[in-house]
Amino acid sequence: MIARNLRHLRLFLAVSDMGSVTLAAGRYNITQPAVTQAVAKLEVSAGGTLFDRTRQGFFPTARGKILAGRTRRAFATLDPPLTELSPRLRLVTSHAQLTALIRVCETENFSLAARSMGLAQPTVHRAISQLEQEAGRPLFQRTAFGLVASRAARELAQAARLAFRELEQAEAELAEAEGREVGTIVIGALPMARSVLLPGALAAFRAQRPTHPVHVTDGRYDELLTGLRRGDIDLIVGALRDPQPIRDIVQTTLFQDSMAILARNDHPLAGAADLTPARLAQQQWVVPRQGTPARAQFDGFFAEAGVAPPVSIIEAGSILLMREMLTRGDFLGCISDLQAVAEIRHGLICRLPVAASWALRPIGVTTRSSWKPTRAQQLMLDLLQQEAAGLGRPQDEAAPKDDHKAGRL
Secondary structure (H helix, E strand, O other): OOOOOHHHHHHHHHHHHHHHHHHHHHHHOOOHHHHHHHHHHHHHOOOOEEEEEHHHHHHHHOOHHHHHHHHHHHHHHHHHHHHHHHHOOOHHOOOHHHHHHHHHHOOOOOHHHHHHHHHHHHHHHHHHHHHHHOOOOOOEEEOOEEEEEHHHHHHHHHHHHHHHHHHHHHHHHHHHHOOOOOOEEEEEHHHHHHOOOOHHHHHHHHOOOOOOOEEEEEOOOHHHHHHHHHHHOEEEEEHHHHHHHOOOEEEEEEEOOEEEEOOOOOOOOOOOOOOOHHHHOOOOOEEEOOOOOOHHHHHHHHOOOOOOEEEEEEEEOOHHHHOOOOOOOOEEEEHHHHHHHHHHHOOOOEEOOOOOOOOOOEEEEEEEEEOOOOOHHHHHHHHHHHHHHHOOOOOOOOOOOOOOOOOOO
């Protein structure tokens, strides 16, 4: 594990950029032995030499180039909010102080932050006080309900999260260079992806990477998006949003999907020929929750016909729950057509012949705009794209080109 000594990492970058311990020492106004010692300690934690030492200077090894690339990205994210608070913070802020800042922002309480870090409360309080002293301003407002982070504190905490994630990516890339599997790919899975797109891609990934850790986390879109932007999640797979909810993400369309209205095989409406919106509005429904693209299309189906929407609705995004509900009563369901394919193929439910001009929904991958995948993460993206090639309609056959920010996998 790479030592999280920010000062040592800055000195390492200076040597990498300048090719000289002496010049790096001059840049930071410290002694040459101090730089040499910092690099040596970093090499121990990084698992090998970072420089080829020659008479002509210090030249990064393959390992050094990997670490330098990720470290530059980390400081490119971290330094702007540090400098905004105080230029001196770039030189004196420690990993421990930034970790304390992150936890206090999350918990809004010194004691809870300390407990989550396994530290004493005064230690966390002192770390925040040191940051505030260097910044020359308070980072938190003390209220009766807890600590309220200032805008500058929130921005710095967010930058620190992403910077630390870059160092974790560096560890994964260094391990890959040695043939080891380090780091976990974290995928945020929306309902449609869990049943259609992800299983095939994950099986293919496991065939090529038998031991690489993968974690799939379920949740609502807004929860997964927060995790993505914080660096806790690497990519979200599922229905894309229109309009794009925030600028610091990239939505990449993999294929297009449509909607279907479902029922149990012996439902009174199964096979009926006059399934008008007015008649369907009188039924009991199981549909995705408000705020999802699928629900917007369901509501739009009735709105376009000038019909009041159904009043008997159970909100559920799971095809498994929907299937069980449909088989236990005269319920109808409305969900992604591809999600229902397996259930229909196995004779569990049927698709009703409803004349509806469903708009095609873009299904794809959402990532941070600044994200640079490791080789393992890139493999997962490639396999998702391959799995999607046989699903739905290709991107160039539907939907306006400017609906989503273009991205490349």
